[in-house]
Amino acid sequence: MSYAIIGFGKIGQALAHAFARKNIDVSVASRRPPEALAPQARVIGPTVTAKSLRDALEADTLILAVPFGEHREVAKALPSWDGKTLIDAMNTFGVPPEELDGLPSSAFVAKAFTGAKLVKGFNHLIAATLATDPIVEGGHRVVFLSSDDEDAIAPVAALAKQLGFAPVNLGKLAEGGALVEARERIWGPLIFQDLFKKEP
Numbered sequence: 001m002s003y004a005i006i007g008f009g010k011i012g013q014a015l016a017h018a019f020a021r022k023n024i025d026v027s028v029a030s031r032r033p034p035e036a037l038a039p040q041a042r043v044i045g046p047t048v049t050a051k052s053l054r055d056a057l058e059a060d061t062l063i064l065a066v067p068f069g070e071h072r073e074v075a076k077a078l079p080s081w082d083g084k085t086l087i088d089a090m091n092t093f094g095v096p097p098e099e100l101d102g103l104p105s106s107a108f109v110a111k112a113f114t115g116a117k118l119v120k121g122f123n124h125l126i127a128a129t130l131a132t133d134p135i136v137e138g139g140h141r142v143v144f145l146s147s148d149d150e151d152a153i154a155p156v157a158a159l160a161k162q163l164g165f166a167p168v169n170l171g172k173l174a175e176g177g178a179l180v181e182a183r184e185r186i187w188g189p190l191i192f193q194d195l196f197k198k199e200p
Helices: 010-021 036-045 066-074 107-113 149-164 173-179
Strands: 003-006 024-030 048-050 061-064 085-086 116-119 139-145 166-169 182-184 196-198
Touching: 003 010, 003 048, 010 024, 010 036, 010 048, 024 036, 036 048, 061 149, 066 107, 085 107, 085 149, 107 116, 107 173, 116 139, 116 149, 139 149, 149 166
Parallel strands: 003 024, 003 061, 024 048, 061 085, 085 116, 139 166
Antiparallel strands: 139 196
């Protein structure tokens, strides 16, 4: 399984730290050329590689960490998203609901990435928290996952565990996804909830 983080702002870099901590290879890409990202990628760790967007999109699993308004541009970069797993780590805080056609933000995103298996995840914590070691005093920091494709959750949950997090499946996007959604000026009730799960 190959991984890429699309977007190398605060959230993208926080997730790159999570991969580096566990020595898992991950590509990073953004609108900027790879040589502009490479110095920061090297600082984060040797398993983090800056690539062009086109090369990064060859990965099996992609974490979307761009500003929400840019996701359509990313979607245009591939003619087909079949076989790709897409983790939506974006938020729509400040985006008017009419711009989302009345849909949960991740369901709106899924329309642009036709054929991809989309899972909402890694979006409810601030970057500084996400960047720190998720294992604290024997507990694992919780990440919430939701998807309208039940089969898509399992591999993303497995990745979250591999990174040291405790995945919690909230179910479908309209129900569970709404709990971790920041849209317009409203925060979902689980946004910023920094929870830990003890090993049984």
